[in-house]
Amino acid sequence: MAVEYADNPSVAVIGAGSWGTALAALLAGKLPQVTLWAREPEVVEGINQGHHNPVYLADLDLPPNLVAHQDLAWVAANHDVLVMVVPTQFCRQVLAQLKPHVRPHVTFVSATKGVETANLALISEIFTQTFAAPIAQRTCYLSGPSFAREVIAGQPVAVAMAGADEAALAAMQALFFFPHFRTYSTSDVVGVELGGALKNIIAIAAGISDGLGYGAGARAALITRGLAEIARLGHIYGANPQTFAGLSGMGDLLMTASSTLSRNYTTGFRLGQGESLSHISGSSREVAEGVQTAASTWLLAQRHGVEMPITQAVHAILFEQVPPQQAVTQLLNRDMKREAV
Ligand SMILES: NC(=O)C1=CN([C@@H]2O[C@H](COP(=O)(O)OP(=O)(O)OC[C@H]3O[C@@H](n4cnc5c(N)ncnc54)[C@H](O)[C@@H]3O)[C@@H](O)[C@H]2O)C=CC1
Numbered sequence: 001m002a003v004e005y006a007d008n009p010s011v012a013v014i015g016a017g018s019w020g021t022a023l024a025a026l027l028a029g030k031l032p033q034v035t036l037w038a039r040e041p042e043v044v045e046g047i048n049q050g051h052h053n054p055v056y057l058a059d060l061d062l063p064p065n066l067v068a069h070q071d072l073a074w075v076a077a078n079h080d081v082l083v084m085v086v087p088t089q090f091c092r093q094v095l096a097q098l099k100p101h102v103r104p105h106v107t108f109v110s111a112t113k114g115v116e117t118a119n120l121a122l123i124s125e126i127f128t129q130t131f132a133a134p135i136a137q138r139t140c141y142l143s144g145p146s147f148a149r150e151v152i153a154g155q156p157v158a159v160a161m162a163g164a165d166e167a168a169l170a171a172m173q174a175l176f177f178f179p180h181f182r183t184y185s186t187s188d189v190v191g192v193e194l195g196g197a198l199k200n201i202i203a204i205a206a207g208i209s210d211g212l213g214y215g216a217g218a219r220a221a222l223i224t225r226g227l228a229e230i231a232r233l234g235h236i237y238g239a240n241p242q243t244f245a246g247l248s249g250m251g252d253l254l255m256t257a258s259s260t261l262s263r264n265y266t267t268g269f270r271l272g273q274g275e276s277l278s279h280i281s282g283s284s285r286e287v288a289e290g291v292q293t294a295a296s297t298w299l300l301a302q303r304h305g306v307e308m309p310i311t312q313a314v315h316a317i318l319f320e321q322v323p324p325q326q327a328v329t330q331l332l333n334r335d336m337k338r339e340a341v
């Protein structure tokens with residue numbers, strides 16, 4: 001079935017955390033109205049009555065044509081484009097809930113970055129396992145260096161949109177294209193997904209390094225060698241190696257691994273300073289996706305026999321009670337290597 005894309009499709013964003021709220025506000029800049037599905041009643045009320053999300057990015061004003069809704073079935077049934085922005089570990093269950101209600105010509109855009117722990121699935125695999133081929137094939141994947149707070153503030157950013165269906169990809173690129181939000185298109189779905197998901201692990205590593213008091217050289221080494229191990233896993237999935245040098249790869253990794261705006265970097269920094277993971281996780285309702293993605297990626301690395309020493313070290317610190325300093329020593333004491341990826 002060929003889908004006709006209107007200039008002003010009806011769009012709903014599913015998930016009203018920081019990124020869902022920012023993307024809904026962005027789209028509200030060009031559409032008459034945008035719907036935002038939120039789980040939390042106080043978020044729905046805050047947005048509809050005061051044009052604020054009281055839980056995520058609570059200090060920022062939201063546009064009046066952004067309307068929040070709590071009924072997932074209604075939202076799924078009444079929109080042509082659904083932008084999925086729930087954290088990775090909830091993605092499968094939310095998709096299963098909305099699936100019976102979607103329009104046959106619906107197009108999904110996923111803006112979630114992570115790897116599922118239960119099934120070790122990428123988000124595109126969750127879509128393929130949930131929906132029939134035409135809907136899964138049309139789904140596009142938005143990734144790249146973009147902090148919610150900067151996007152709402154209208155600061156310039158550039159991101160990547162990946163998709164396998166050329167018509168859907170062109171339409172979603174155009175929908176998400178603004179002078180201050182430049183969206184580049186690519187057909188490399190797994191490359192874009194893996195870059196966006198795995199950079200969060202490396203951002204935790206960079207934060208740990210900074211938290212331990214190491215310098216810019218150590219951080220640059222982690223970023224560069226981190227990209228090498230992301231590309232090694234990407235090879236197994238058939239990703240285009242050039243994608244990792246792009247916005248969703250090096251671009252997002254550089255930004256996330258060097259900014260205090262990043263939840264993943266900050267989680268690492270606090271670990272490096274000696275705080276426990278449970279204390280850090282308990283101090284915020286926001287997610288640092290790299291924590292769960294380190295668990296799933298380390299299992300994937302072992303399953304596929306891929307060398308991922310930084311992921312292994314982050315996993316050891318997060319889940320095996322290895323002190324950060326000891327993990328660094330183990331990382332540095334490995335054999336000499338050739339630099340090739
Ligand atoms: N915040 C940012 O700047 C960016 C975030 N992302 C990605 O967007 C995705 C969503 O992250 P954020 O919007 O930042 O989330 P957040 O950390 O700001 O908010 C947490 C979200 O999880 C939802 N949630 C909690 N329990 C749930 C459950 N049982 N079922 C369904 N949803 C549940 C909350 O309703 C809320 O929407 C993540 O994959 C993140 O990596 C991507 C780019 C930028």
Ligand SMILES: O=C(CO)COP(=O)(O)O
Binds near residue numbers: 252264
């Ligand atoms: O993915 C992000 C930026 O591109 C957001 O990073 P954090 O989740 O670490 O804040």
